[in-house]
Amino acid sequence: MNSMKHHIANSVKSIPPSGIRKFFDLVTQMDGVISLGVGEPDFVTPWHIREAGCYSLERGYTMYTSNQGLLELREEIAAYEKRRIGIGYSPEKEVLVTVGVSEAVDLAMRALLEPGDEVLVPEPSFVSYAPGATLAYGTAVPVPTYDIDQYRLRPDILSRYITPRSKILVLAYPNNPTGGVMYEEDLEALRDIIIENDLLVISDEIYSELSYYGRHVSIASLPGMKDRTIMMNGFSKAFAMTGWRIGYACGHQDIIGAMTKIHQYTIMCASIMGQKAAIEALRHGETEMRKMVDNYNYRRKLILSGLQEIGLDCFEPRGAFYCFPSIKTSGMSSEDFCEKLLWEEKVAVVPGNAFGASGDGHIRCCYAASISNIEEALERMDRFLRRHKEIRISKIV
Amino acid sequence: MELEKRILHLLENNARLSCKAIATMLDEDETKIKSIIEQMEKQKIILGYNTIINWELLGNDGVTAMIDVKVTPEREVGFNSVAEKIYRYPEVRCVYLMSGTYDLSVVVNGESMKDIAWFVSHKLSTLDHVQSTVTHFILKRYKQENFIFEEPEEDKRLVVSP
Numbered sequence: 202m203n204s205m206k207h208h209i210a211n212s213v214k215s216i217p218p219s220g221i222r223k224f225f226d227l228v229t230q231m232d233g234v235i236s237l238g239v240g241e242p243d244f245v246t247p248w249h250i251r252e253a254g255c256y257s258l259e260r261g262y263t264m265y266t267s268n269q270g271l272l273e274l275r276e277e278i279a280a281y282e283k284r285r286i287g288i289g290y291s292p293e294k295e296v297l298v299t300v301g302v303s304e305a306v307d308l309a310m311r312a313l314l315e316p317g318d319e320v321l322v323p324e325p326s327f328v329s330y331a332p333g334a335t336l337a338y339g340t341a342v343p344v345p346t347y348d349i350d351q352y353r354l355r356p357d358i359l360s361r362y363i364t365p366r367s368k369i370l371v372l373a374y375p376n377n378p379t380g381g382v383m384y385e386e387d388l389e390a391l392r393d394i395i396i397e398n399d400l401l402v403i404s405d406e407i408y409s410e411l412s413y414y415g416r417h418v419s420i421a422s423l424p425g426m427k428d429r430t431i432m433m434n435g436f437s438k439a440f441a442m443t444g445w446r447i448g449y450a451c452g453h454q455d456i457i458g459a460m461t462k463i464h465q466y467t468i469m470c471a472s473i474m475g476q477k478a479a480i481e482a483l484r485h486g487e488t489e490m491r492k493m494v495d496n497y498n499y500r501r502k503l504i505l506s507g508l509q510e511i512g513l514d515c516f517e518p519r520g521a522f523y524c525f526p527s528i529k530t531s532g533m534s535s536e537d538f539c540e541k542l543l544w545e546e547k548v549a550v551v552p553g554n555a556f557g558a559s560g561d562g563h564i565r566c567c568y569a570a571s572i573s574n575i576e577e578a579l580e581r582m583d584r585f586l587r588r589h590k591e592i593r594i595s596k597i598v
Numbered sequence: 599m600e601l602e603k604r605i606l607h608l609l610e611n612n613a614r615l616s617c618k619a620i621a622t623m624l625d626e627d628e629t630k631i632k633s634i635i636e637q638m639e640k641q642k643i644i645l646g647y648n649t650i651i652n653w654e655l656l657g658n659d660g661v662t663a664m665i666d667v668k669v670t671p672e673r674e675v676g677f678n679s680v681a682e683k684i685y686r687y688p689e690v691r692c693v694y695l696m697s698g699t700y701d702l703s704v705v706v707n708g709e710s711m712k713d714i715a716w717f718v719s720h721k722l723s724t725l726d727h728v729q730s731t732v733t734h735f736i737l738k739r740y741k742q743e744n745f746i747f748e749e750p751e752e753d754k755r756l757v758v759s760p
Contacts, residue, residue: 219760221758224758225758234757239755240759241759243755500623502625503623572615572619
Protein backbone atom coordinates (compact mmCIF):
# COMPACT_ATOMS: atom_id res chain seq x y z
CA MET A 202 0.00 0.00 0.00
CA ASN A 203 1.26 3.50 -0.79
CA SER A 204 2.28 5.58 2.15
CA MET A 205 0.14 8.64 2.64
CA LYS A 206 2.22 9.95 5.52
CA HIS A 207 3.59 12.85 3.51
CA HIS A 208 0.05 14.24 3.48
CA ILE A 209 -0.13 14.42 7.26
CA ALA A 210 0.38 17.88 8.76
CA ASN A 211 3.69 18.44 10.51
CA SER A 212 2.00 19.63 13.68
CA VAL A 213 0.32 16.23 13.96
CA LYS A 214 3.41 14.27 12.95
CA SER A 215 5.43 16.04 15.61
CA ILE A 216 3.22 14.69 18.41
CA PRO A 217 4.66 11.48 19.84
CA PRO A 218 2.25 8.51 20.04
CA SER A 219 0.57 8.15 23.42
CA GLY A 220 2.62 6.15 25.91
CA ILE A 221 -0.57 4.42 26.94
CA ARG A 222 -1.53 3.22 23.48
CA LYS A 223 1.24 0.62 23.21
CA PHE A 224 0.30 -0.69 26.58
CA PHE A 225 -3.35 -0.80 25.76
CA ASP A 226 -2.67 -2.95 22.69
CA LEU A 227 -0.71 -5.39 24.85
CA VAL A 228 -3.36 -5.64 27.55
CA THR A 229 -6.28 -6.23 25.23
CA GLN A 230 -4.65 -9.43 23.96
CA MET A 231 -4.62 -10.97 27.44
CA ASP A 232 -7.22 -12.66 29.62
CA GLY A 233 -7.53 -12.51 33.38
CA VAL A 234 -5.82 -9.15 33.76
CA ILE A 235 -6.51 -7.14 36.90
CA SER A 236 -6.40 -3.55 35.80
CA LEU A 237 -5.30 -0.64 37.93
CA GLY A 238 -4.63 1.11 34.65
CA VAL A 239 -7.91 2.88 34.04
CA GLY A 240 -8.50 6.60 34.28
CA GLU A 241 -12.16 6.62 35.19
CA PRO A 242 -14.53 5.76 38.05
CA ASP A 243 -15.54 2.13 38.57
CA PHE A 244 -19.06 3.28 39.39
CA VAL A 245 -21.71 3.41 36.72
CA THR A 246 -23.46 6.80 36.50
CA PRO A 247 -26.02 6.90 39.37
CA TRP A 248 -29.37 5.59 38.18
CA HIS A 249 -31.35 8.80 38.70
CA ILE A 250 -28.95 10.60 36.34
CA ARG A 251 -29.11 7.84 33.73
CA GLU A 252 -32.88 7.87 34.05
CA ALA A 253 -32.94 11.63 33.43
CA GLY A 254 -31.00 10.99 30.22
CA CYS A 255 -33.50 8.29 29.17
CA TYR A 256 -36.44 10.51 30.04
CA SER A 257 -35.08 13.36 27.93
CA LEU A 258 -35.03 10.98 24.95
CA GLU A 259 -38.57 9.83 25.68
CA ARG A 260 -39.70 13.43 25.73
CA GLY A 261 -38.12 13.98 22.34
CA TYR A 262 -35.14 16.10 23.34
CA THR A 263 -33.03 15.01 20.38
CA MET A 264 -32.12 18.36 18.84
CA TYR A 265 -29.26 20.88 18.95
CA THR A 266 -28.96 23.18 21.90
CA SER A 267 -27.59 26.71 21.81
CA ASN A 268 -23.84 26.72 21.15
CA GLN A 269 -23.05 27.60 24.73
CA GLY A 270 -25.25 24.79 26.03
CA LEU A 271 -28.73 24.79 27.56
CA LEU A 272 -29.24 27.96 29.60
CA GLU A 273 -30.87 25.82 32.28
CA LEU A 274 -27.65 23.84 32.60
CA ARG A 275 -25.45 26.94 32.57
CA GLU A 276 -27.55 28.38 35.38
CA GLU A 277 -27.10 25.20 37.40
CA ILE A 278 -23.35 25.27 36.67
CA ALA A 279 -23.07 28.90 37.80
CA ALA A 280 -24.93 28.09 41.02
CA TYR A 281 -22.78 25.00 41.61
CA GLU A 282 -19.52 26.88 41.06
CA LYS A 283 -20.70 29.55 43.48
CA ARG A 284 -21.15 26.81 46.08
CA ARG A 285 -17.97 24.94 45.15
CA ILE A 286 -15.35 27.67 44.76
CA GLY A 287 -17.27 30.77 45.78
CA ILE A 288 -17.09 32.55 42.42
CA GLY A 289 -20.08 34.00 40.60
CA TYR A 290 -20.03 33.41 36.85
CA SER A 291 -22.68 34.83 34.55
CA PRO A 292 -24.55 31.91 32.98
CA GLU A 293 -25.19 34.02 29.88
CA LYS A 294 -21.65 35.18 29.17
CA GLU A 295 -19.11 33.36 31.27
CA VAL A 296 -20.03 29.69 30.99
CA LEU A 297 -19.54 27.38 27.99
CA VAL A 298 -20.67 23.73 27.99
CA THR A 299 -18.17 21.55 26.13
CA VAL A 300 -17.66 17.93 25.12
CA GLY A 301 -15.67 17.09 28.23
CA VAL A 302 -12.86 19.17 29.72
CA SER A 303 -10.61 17.89 26.92
CA GLU A 304 -12.53 19.97 24.40
CA ALA A 305 -12.40 22.99 26.69
CA VAL A 306 -8.59 22.67 26.90
CA ASP A 307 -8.34 22.46 23.12
CA LEU A 308 -10.61 25.48 22.64
CA ALA A 309 -8.69 27.58 25.14
CA MET A 310 -5.35 26.79 23.51
CA ARG A 311 -6.67 27.62 20.06
CA ALA A 312 -8.41 30.76 21.24
CA LEU A 313 -5.36 32.14 23.03
CA LEU A 314 -2.14 30.99 21.39
CA GLU A 315 -0.18 32.70 18.62
CA PRO A 316 2.39 30.51 16.87
CA GLY A 317 5.36 30.08 19.15
CA ASP A 318 3.58 31.07 22.36
CA GLU A 319 4.58 28.88 25.26
CA VAL A 320 2.35 26.82 27.50
CA LEU A 321 3.80 25.86 30.86
CA VAL A 322 2.70 22.33 31.72
CA PRO A 323 3.65 21.03 35.17
CA GLU A 324 4.49 17.35 34.79
CA PRO A 325 3.70 14.54 35.45
CA SER A 326 0.31 15.46 34.05
CA PHE A 327 -2.65 14.19 32.08
CA VAL A 328 -1.67 13.53 28.48
CA SER A 329 -3.72 16.16 26.60
CA TYR A 330 -2.19 19.51 27.48
CA ALA A 331 1.10 19.34 25.58
CA PRO A 332 -0.43 17.97 22.34
CA GLY A 333 -3.21 20.55 22.74
CA ALA A 334 -0.60 23.31 22.74
CA THR A 335 1.22 21.80 19.74
CA LEU A 336 -1.97 21.48 17.70
CA ALA A 337 -2.68 25.17 18.39
CA TYR A 338 0.83 25.98 17.07
CA GLY A 339 2.08 26.77 20.53
CA THR A 340 5.00 25.19 22.34
CA ALA A 341 4.50 23.09 25.43
CA VAL A 342 7.14 23.67 28.10
CA PRO A 343 7.18 20.87 30.68
CA VAL A 344 7.81 22.08 34.22
CA PRO A 345 8.82 19.23 36.52
CA THR A 346 7.21 18.57 39.89
CA TYR A 347 8.62 16.13 42.41
CA ASP A 348 7.42 13.63 44.97
CA ILE A 349 9.44 15.35 47.72
CA ASP A 350 7.19 18.39 47.08
CA GLN A 351 4.12 16.14 47.00
CA TYR A 352 3.92 16.98 43.31
CA ARG A 353 2.98 20.57 44.00
CA LEU A 354 4.27 23.17 41.56
CA ARG A 355 7.02 25.20 43.26
CA PRO A 356 7.20 28.92 42.42
CA ASP A 357 11.02 28.93 42.15
CA ILE A 358 10.92 26.06 39.67
CA LEU A 359 8.12 27.68 37.68
CA SER A 360 10.12 30.94 37.45
CA ARG A 361 13.00 29.12 35.79
CA TYR A 362 10.84 28.07 32.87
CA ILE A 363 9.21 31.41 32.18
CA THR A 364 10.31 33.27 29.03
CA PRO A 365 8.91 36.34 27.24
CA ARG A 366 6.85 33.90 25.14
CA SER A 367 5.17 32.24 28.14
CA LYS A 368 1.44 32.77 27.85
CA ILE A 369 -0.51 30.02 29.59
CA LEU A 370 0.11 28.05 32.76
CA VAL A 371 -1.81 24.80 33.09
CA LEU A 372 -2.81 23.87 36.65
CA ALA A 373 -4.49 20.49 36.97
CA TYR A 374 -5.08 19.75 40.65
CA PRO A 375 -6.03 17.34 42.16
CA ASN A 376 -3.62 15.82 39.72
CA ASN A 377 -3.80 12.86 37.41
CA PRO A 378 -1.52 10.81 37.65
CA THR A 379 0.03 11.77 41.00
CA GLY A 380 -2.93 12.56 43.26
CA GLY A 381 -1.12 15.76 44.24
CA VAL A 382 -3.18 18.71 45.48
CA MET A 383 -2.40 22.45 45.59
CA TYR A 384 -3.75 24.20 48.68
CA GLU A 385 -4.53 27.87 49.04
CA GLU A 386 -1.03 28.78 50.24
CA ASP A 387 0.57 26.85 47.37
CA LEU A 388 -1.58 28.69 44.85
CA GLU A 389 -1.02 32.00 46.62
CA ALA A 390 2.73 31.47 46.20
CA LEU A 391 2.28 31.30 42.42
CA ARG A 392 -0.03 34.28 42.11
CA ASP A 393 2.60 37.04 41.97
CA ILE A 394 4.60 35.22 39.29
CA ILE A 395 1.46 34.72 37.22
CA ILE A 396 0.44 38.35 37.44
CA GLU A 397 3.96 39.77 36.95
CA ASN A 398 4.41 37.71 33.80
CA ASP A 399 0.90 38.37 32.57
CA LEU A 400 0.13 34.66 32.33
CA LEU A 401 -3.28 33.13 31.83
CA VAL A 402 -4.19 29.98 33.72
CA ILE A 403 -6.02 26.93 32.43
CA SER A 404 -7.25 25.40 35.67
CA ASP A 405 -8.47 21.86 35.09
CA GLU A 406 -10.49 21.06 38.20
CA ILE A 407 -12.15 17.85 37.04
CA TYR A 408 -10.99 15.94 40.16
CA SER A 409 -11.83 18.71 42.63
CA GLU A 410 -14.69 16.90 44.35
CA LEU A 411 -12.28 14.04 44.99
CA SER A 412 -10.26 15.98 47.58
CA TYR A 413 -9.73 14.00 50.76
CA TYR A 414 -8.29 16.67 53.03
CA GLY A 415 -10.33 19.83 53.26
CA ARG A 416 -12.08 21.69 50.51
CA HIS A 417 -10.66 22.27 47.08
CA VAL A 418 -9.47 25.82 46.40
CA SER A 419 -9.55 27.17 42.86
CA ILE A 420 -6.84 29.60 41.78
CA ALA A 421 -9.64 31.62 40.16
CA SER A 422 -10.87 32.52 43.65
CA LEU A 423 -7.64 34.31 44.63
CA PRO A 424 -7.63 38.11 44.35
CA GLY A 425 -6.93 39.29 40.81
CA MET A 426 -7.12 35.81 39.37
CA LYS A 427 -10.71 35.38 38.20
CA ASP A 428 -10.23 37.12 34.83
CA ARG A 429 -6.89 35.42 34.21
CA THR A 430 -8.21 31.95 34.84
CA ILE A 431 -10.17 29.71 32.52
CA MET A 432 -11.68 27.40 35.09
CA MET A 433 -12.64 24.01 33.70
CA ASN A 434 -14.71 21.32 35.30
CA GLY A 435 -17.07 18.56 34.28
CA PHE A 436 -19.15 15.61 35.29
CA SER A 437 -16.91 12.67 34.40
CA LYS A 438 -15.16 12.02 37.69
CA ALA A 439 -17.40 13.36 40.46
CA PHE A 440 -20.62 12.00 38.97
CA ALA A 441 -19.11 8.99 37.20
CA MET A 442 -20.21 10.30 33.80
CA THR A 443 -17.10 9.84 31.63
CA GLY A 444 -18.94 8.47 28.60
CA TRP A 445 -21.49 11.29 28.54
CA ARG A 446 -18.75 13.73 27.57
CA ILE A 447 -20.02 16.82 29.34
CA GLY A 448 -17.62 19.43 30.66
CA TYR A 449 -17.52 23.20 30.82
CA ALA A 450 -15.32 26.25 30.95
CA CYS A 451 -15.92 29.38 33.01
CA GLY A 452 -14.00 32.61 32.63
CA HIS A 453 -13.86 36.16 31.32
CA GLN A 454 -16.56 36.79 28.72
CA ASP A 455 -14.01 37.77 26.04
CA ILE A 456 -12.19 34.47 26.40
CA ILE A 457 -15.34 32.36 26.73
CA GLY A 458 -16.72 34.24 23.70
CA ALA A 459 -13.62 33.40 21.64
CA MET A 460 -13.78 29.76 22.71
CA THR A 461 -17.48 29.69 21.84
CA LYS A 462 -16.66 30.90 18.34
CA ILE A 463 -14.41 27.88 17.71
CA HIS A 464 -16.86 25.55 19.44
CA GLN A 465 -19.79 26.71 17.31
CA TYR A 466 -17.98 25.98 14.04
CA THR A 467 -16.38 22.69 15.05
CA ILE A 468 -18.67 21.02 17.58
CA MET A 469 -21.90 23.04 17.44
CA CYS A 470 -22.98 21.89 20.87
CA ALA A 471 -22.57 19.10 23.40
CA SER A 472 -25.21 16.36 23.22
CA ILE A 473 -28.57 17.43 24.61
CA MET A 474 -29.12 14.09 26.35
CA GLY A 475 -25.85 14.54 28.23
CA GLN A 476 -26.75 18.10 29.13
CA LYS A 477 -30.14 17.02 30.48
CA ALA A 478 -28.46 14.32 32.56
CA ALA A 479 -25.92 16.88 33.82
CA ILE A 480 -28.75 19.13 35.05
CA GLU A 481 -30.08 16.20 37.08
CA ALA A 482 -26.58 15.52 38.45
CA LEU A 483 -26.21 19.10 39.71
CA ARG A 484 -29.73 19.26 41.15
CA HIS A 485 -29.92 15.91 42.90
CA GLY A 486 -26.55 14.19 42.60
CA GLU A 487 -24.80 15.40 45.75
CA THR A 488 -25.71 12.46 48.04
CA GLU A 489 -24.64 9.76 45.61
CA MET A 490 -21.51 11.70 44.78
CA ARG A 491 -20.48 11.96 48.45
CA LYS A 492 -20.97 8.21 48.81
CA MET A 493 -18.68 7.57 45.87
CA VAL A 494 -16.05 9.95 47.27
CA ASP A 495 -16.16 8.17 50.67
CA ASN A 496 -15.71 4.92 48.85
CA TYR A 497 -12.66 6.16 46.94
CA ASN A 498 -11.20 7.43 50.18
CA TYR A 499 -11.50 3.99 51.82
CA ARG A 500 -9.76 2.39 48.90
CA ARG A 501 -7.13 5.12 48.78
CA LYS A 502 -6.09 4.22 52.30
CA LEU A 503 -6.16 0.52 51.54
CA ILE A 504 -3.93 0.71 48.48
CA LEU A 505 -1.56 3.20 50.04
CA SER A 506 -0.92 0.99 53.05
CA GLY A 507 -0.69 -2.03 50.75
CA LEU A 508 1.92 -0.40 48.52
CA GLN A 509 3.97 0.57 51.54
CA GLU A 510 3.77 -2.98 52.88
CA ILE A 511 5.16 -4.46 49.69
CA GLY A 512 8.01 -1.96 49.79
CA LEU A 513 6.99 0.62 47.20
CA ASP A 514 7.52 4.18 48.38
CA CYS A 515 4.51 6.34 47.73
CA PHE A 516 3.69 9.84 48.83
CA GLU A 517 0.16 10.09 50.13
CA PRO A 518 -2.16 11.19 47.31
CA ARG A 519 -4.64 13.75 48.59
CA GLY A 520 -7.00 13.86 45.65
CA ALA A 521 -8.22 12.10 42.48
CA PHE A 522 -8.12 8.27 42.48
CA TYR A 523 -4.51 7.47 41.71
CA CYS A 524 -1.41 6.45 43.61
CA PHE A 525 1.94 7.20 42.03
CA PRO A 526 4.49 5.01 43.80
CA SER A 527 8.19 5.01 43.03
CA ILE A 528 9.52 1.76 41.57
CA LYS A 529 13.16 2.86 41.68
CA THR A 530 14.07 0.17 44.21
CA SER A 531 13.15 -2.47 41.62
CA GLY A 532 16.02 -1.28 39.42
CA MET A 533 13.72 -1.26 36.39
CA SER A 534 12.50 1.59 34.21
CA SER A 535 8.79 2.38 34.44
CA GLU A 536 8.00 0.82 31.10
CA ASP A 537 10.06 -2.27 31.80
CA PHE A 538 8.37 -2.67 35.17
CA CYS A 539 4.86 -2.33 33.74
CA GLU A 540 5.48 -4.66 30.83
CA LYS A 541 7.02 -7.37 33.02
CA LEU A 542 4.31 -7.00 35.65
CA LEU A 543 1.70 -7.46 32.96
CA TRP A 544 3.33 -10.52 31.37
CA GLU A 545 4.30 -12.23 34.59
CA GLU A 546 1.45 -11.37 36.96
CA LYS A 547 -1.28 -10.00 34.71
CA VAL A 548 -1.60 -6.73 36.55
CA ALA A 549 -2.00 -3.60 34.44
CA VAL A 550 -0.62 -0.31 35.75
CA VAL A 551 0.54 2.66 33.69
CA PRO A 552 4.21 3.65 33.37
CA GLY A 553 4.84 7.07 34.93
CA ASN A 554 6.72 8.40 31.92
CA ALA A 555 3.48 8.24 29.91
CA PHE A 556 2.66 11.42 31.84
CA GLY A 557 5.90 13.22 31.08
CA ALA A 558 9.59 12.59 31.56
CA SER A 559 9.49 13.56 35.24
CA GLY A 560 7.13 10.64 35.84
CA ASP A 561 9.81 8.09 35.05
CA GLY A 562 10.67 5.78 37.91
CA HIS A 563 7.02 5.70 38.96
CA ILE A 564 3.85 3.86 38.03
CA ARG A 565 0.27 5.03 38.18
CA CYS A 566 -2.11 2.74 40.06
CA CYS A 567 -5.78 3.64 39.86
CA TYR A 568 -7.74 2.59 42.92
CA ALA A 569 -11.14 2.96 41.28
CA ALA A 570 -11.26 -0.84 41.40
CA SER A 571 -13.02 -3.30 43.69
CA ILE A 572 -11.43 -3.99 47.06
CA SER A 573 -10.88 -7.62 46.15
CA ASN A 574 -9.13 -6.61 42.93
CA ILE A 575 -6.94 -4.11 44.76
CA GLU A 576 -5.97 -6.76 47.30
CA GLU A 577 -5.29 -9.35 44.62
CA ALA A 578 -3.26 -6.88 42.55
CA LEU A 579 -1.15 -6.01 45.60
CA GLU A 580 -0.49 -9.69 46.29
CA ARG A 581 0.62 -10.22 42.71
CA MET A 582 2.83 -7.14 42.80
CA ASP A 583 4.38 -8.37 46.04
CA ARG A 584 5.20 -11.72 44.43
CA PHE A 585 6.62 -9.92 41.41
CA LEU A 586 8.85 -7.65 43.49
CA ARG A 587 10.15 -10.52 45.63
CA ARG A 588 10.99 -12.60 42.59
CA HIS A 589 12.89 -9.80 40.91
CA LYS A 590 14.72 -8.95 44.09
CA GLU A 591 15.93 -12.54 44.27
CA ILE A 592 17.01 -12.42 40.65
CA ARG A 593 18.99 -9.22 41.32
CA ILE A 594 20.64 -10.68 44.41
CA SER A 595 21.57 -13.89 42.61
CA LYS A 596 23.19 -11.84 39.84
CA ILE A 597 25.26 -9.89 42.37
CA VAL A 598 26.35 -13.04 44.19
CA MET B 599 -21.10 5.54 68.03
CA GLU B 600 -19.83 7.15 64.82
CA LEU B 601 -17.02 4.62 64.39
CA GLU B 602 -19.38 1.72 65.06
CA LYS B 603 -21.73 2.98 62.35
CA ARG B 604 -18.93 3.33 59.86
CA ILE B 605 -17.77 -0.22 60.55
CA LEU B 606 -21.32 -1.49 60.14
CA HIS B 607 -21.81 0.32 56.83
CA LEU B 608 -18.65 -1.32 55.50
CA LEU B 609 -19.67 -4.78 56.75
CA GLU B 610 -23.22 -4.38 55.50
CA ASN B 611 -21.88 -4.21 51.96
CA ASN B 612 -19.13 -6.76 52.35
CA ALA B 613 -19.10 -9.03 55.39
CA ARG B 614 -15.83 -10.61 54.29
CA LEU B 615 -13.74 -7.47 54.83
CA SER B 616 -10.88 -8.28 57.16
CA CYS B 617 -10.40 -6.32 60.39
CA LYS B 618 -7.08 -5.22 58.98
CA ALA B 619 -8.69 -3.76 55.86
CA ILE B 620 -11.38 -2.02 57.90
CA ALA B 621 -8.73 -0.61 60.23
CA THR B 622 -6.76 0.79 57.29
CA MET B 623 -9.81 2.30 55.66
CA LEU B 624 -10.94 4.00 58.85
CA ASP B 625 -7.48 5.03 60.11
CA GLU B 626 -7.91 2.92 63.23
CA ASP B 627 -6.03 0.25 65.06
CA GLU B 628 -6.75 -3.33 63.98
CA THR B 629 -7.21 -4.66 67.52
CA LYS B 630 -9.62 -1.85 68.29
CA ILE B 631 -11.74 -2.70 65.24
CA LYS B 632 -11.67 -6.37 66.20
CA SER B 633 -12.86 -5.68 69.73
CA ILE B 634 -15.61 -3.31 68.59
CA ILE B 635 -16.93 -5.94 66.18
CA GLU B 636 -16.82 -8.62 68.90
CA GLN B 637 -18.63 -6.26 71.24
CA MET B 638 -21.33 -5.62 68.65
CA GLU B 639 -21.69 -9.36 68.08
CA LYS B 640 -22.16 -9.85 71.82
CA GLN B 641 -24.72 -7.06 71.99
CA LYS B 642 -26.53 -8.65 69.02
CA ILE B 643 -26.14 -5.46 67.01
CA ILE B 644 -24.45 -7.79 64.54
CA LEU B 645 -26.68 -10.86 64.46
CA GLY B 646 -24.72 -12.86 61.94
CA TYR B 647 -23.22 -12.97 58.48
CA ASN B 648 -25.08 -14.20 55.42
CA THR B 649 -24.16 -14.97 51.84
CA ILE B 650 -26.36 -13.86 48.97
CA ILE B 651 -26.62 -16.88 46.69
CA ASN B 652 -28.14 -17.27 43.25
CA TRP B 653 -29.28 -20.89 43.73
CA GLU B 654 -30.87 -20.95 40.31
CA LEU B 655 -27.46 -21.05 38.70
CA LEU B 656 -26.93 -24.39 40.43
CA GLY B 657 -30.18 -25.69 39.00
CA ASN B 658 -31.94 -25.78 42.37
CA ASP B 659 -35.70 -25.61 42.12
CA GLY B 660 -36.36 -24.38 45.66
CA VAL B 661 -39.43 -22.21 46.18
CA THR B 662 -39.90 -19.11 48.25
CA ALA B 663 -43.26 -17.66 49.20
CA MET B 664 -44.31 -14.45 50.87
CA ILE B 665 -47.41 -15.03 52.96
CA ASP B 666 -49.68 -12.25 54.18
CA VAL B 667 -51.19 -13.32 57.50
CA LYS B 668 -54.15 -11.73 59.27
CA VAL B 669 -54.02 -12.23 63.00
CA THR B 670 -56.28 -11.47 65.93
CA PRO B 671 -54.01 -9.76 68.41
CA GLU B 672 -53.88 -11.21 71.91
CA ARG B 673 -54.42 -9.32 75.08
CA GLU B 674 -51.15 -7.99 76.57
CA VAL B 675 -48.81 -9.48 73.97
CA GLY B 676 -50.46 -8.12 70.81
CA PHE B 677 -48.98 -9.82 67.77
CA ASN B 678 -45.77 -10.92 69.41
CA SER B 679 -46.74 -14.34 70.63
CA VAL B 680 -48.20 -15.37 67.25
CA ALA B 681 -45.17 -13.98 65.48
CA GLU B 682 -42.95 -15.97 67.79
CA LYS B 683 -44.86 -19.17 67.09
CA ILE B 684 -44.42 -18.57 63.39
CA TYR B 685 -40.75 -17.63 63.35
CA ARG B 686 -39.74 -20.70 65.32
CA TYR B 687 -40.36 -22.86 62.27
CA PRO B 688 -37.00 -23.34 60.57
CA GLU B 689 -38.49 -22.98 57.08
CA VAL B 690 -39.56 -19.43 57.95
CA ARG B 691 -36.83 -17.02 56.83
CA CYS B 692 -38.37 -13.68 57.82
CA VAL B 693 -41.35 -12.39 59.78
CA TYR B 694 -42.39 -8.74 59.75
CA LEU B 695 -45.27 -6.90 61.44
CA MET B 696 -46.86 -4.75 58.75
CA SER B 697 -49.06 -1.71 58.54
CA GLY B 698 -51.97 -1.94 56.09
CA THR B 699 -54.43 -4.62 55.13
CA TYR B 700 -52.77 -7.57 56.84
CA ASP B 701 -50.65 -7.98 59.95
CA LEU B 702 -47.71 -10.31 59.48
CA SER B 703 -45.61 -10.87 56.41
CA VAL B 704 -43.93 -14.26 56.46
CA VAL B 705 -41.23 -15.41 54.07
CA VAL B 706 -40.97 -19.18 53.74
CA ASN B 707 -38.54 -21.40 51.85
CA GLY B 708 -39.44 -24.87 50.66
CA GLU B 709 -38.26 -27.52 48.24
CA SER B 710 -41.48 -27.36 46.24
CA MET B 711 -44.82 -25.56 46.11
CA LYS B 712 -46.30 -28.64 47.74
CA ASP B 713 -43.98 -28.18 50.71
CA ILE B 714 -45.16 -24.64 51.21
CA ALA B 715 -48.80 -25.52 50.67
CA TRP B 716 -48.45 -28.14 53.37
CA PHE B 717 -46.78 -25.64 55.71
CA VAL B 718 -49.56 -23.10 55.19
CA SER B 719 -52.45 -25.53 55.55
CA HIS B 720 -51.07 -27.65 58.38
CA LYS B 721 -48.96 -25.30 60.43
CA LEU B 722 -49.68 -21.67 59.75
CA SER B 723 -53.46 -21.58 59.22
CA THR B 724 -54.08 -23.87 62.13
CA LEU B 725 -52.43 -21.58 64.66
CA ASP B 726 -54.80 -19.97 67.15
CA HIS B 727 -55.47 -16.32 66.30
CA VAL B 728 -54.50 -16.69 62.63
CA GLN B 729 -57.59 -15.55 60.72
CA SER B 730 -56.50 -15.91 57.13
CA THR B 731 -53.49 -16.23 54.84
CA VAL B 732 -52.69 -15.19 51.27
CA THR B 733 -49.69 -16.93 49.73
CA HIS B 734 -47.59 -15.30 47.00
CA PHE B 735 -44.89 -17.39 45.33
CA ILE B 736 -41.75 -15.62 44.18
CA LEU B 737 -41.41 -16.22 40.45
CA LYS B 738 -38.11 -14.51 39.87
CA ARG B 739 -35.52 -12.69 41.91
CA TYR B 740 -34.20 -9.49 40.39
CA LYS B 741 -32.44 -7.84 43.29
CA GLN B 742 -31.81 -8.81 46.87
CA GLU B 743 -29.76 -7.02 49.52
CA ASN B 744 -28.43 -4.64 46.90
CA PHE B 745 -27.25 -7.43 44.57
CA ILE B 746 -28.69 -7.74 41.08
CA PHE B 747 -29.26 -11.36 40.07
CA GLU B 748 -29.47 -11.45 36.30
CA GLU B 749 -26.94 -8.83 35.37
CA PRO B 750 -23.58 -9.83 36.76
CA GLU B 751 -21.41 -6.87 37.74
CA GLU B 752 -19.12 -6.58 34.83
CA ASP B 753 -16.46 -3.94 34.29
CA LYS B 754 -17.21 -2.37 30.95
CA ARG B 755 -14.34 0.12 31.08
CA LEU B 756 -11.32 0.06 28.77
CA VAL B 757 -8.54 -1.81 30.55
CA VAL B 758 -6.09 1.07 30.22
CA SER B 759 -6.97 4.72 29.69
CA PRO B 760 -5.29 8.05 30.45
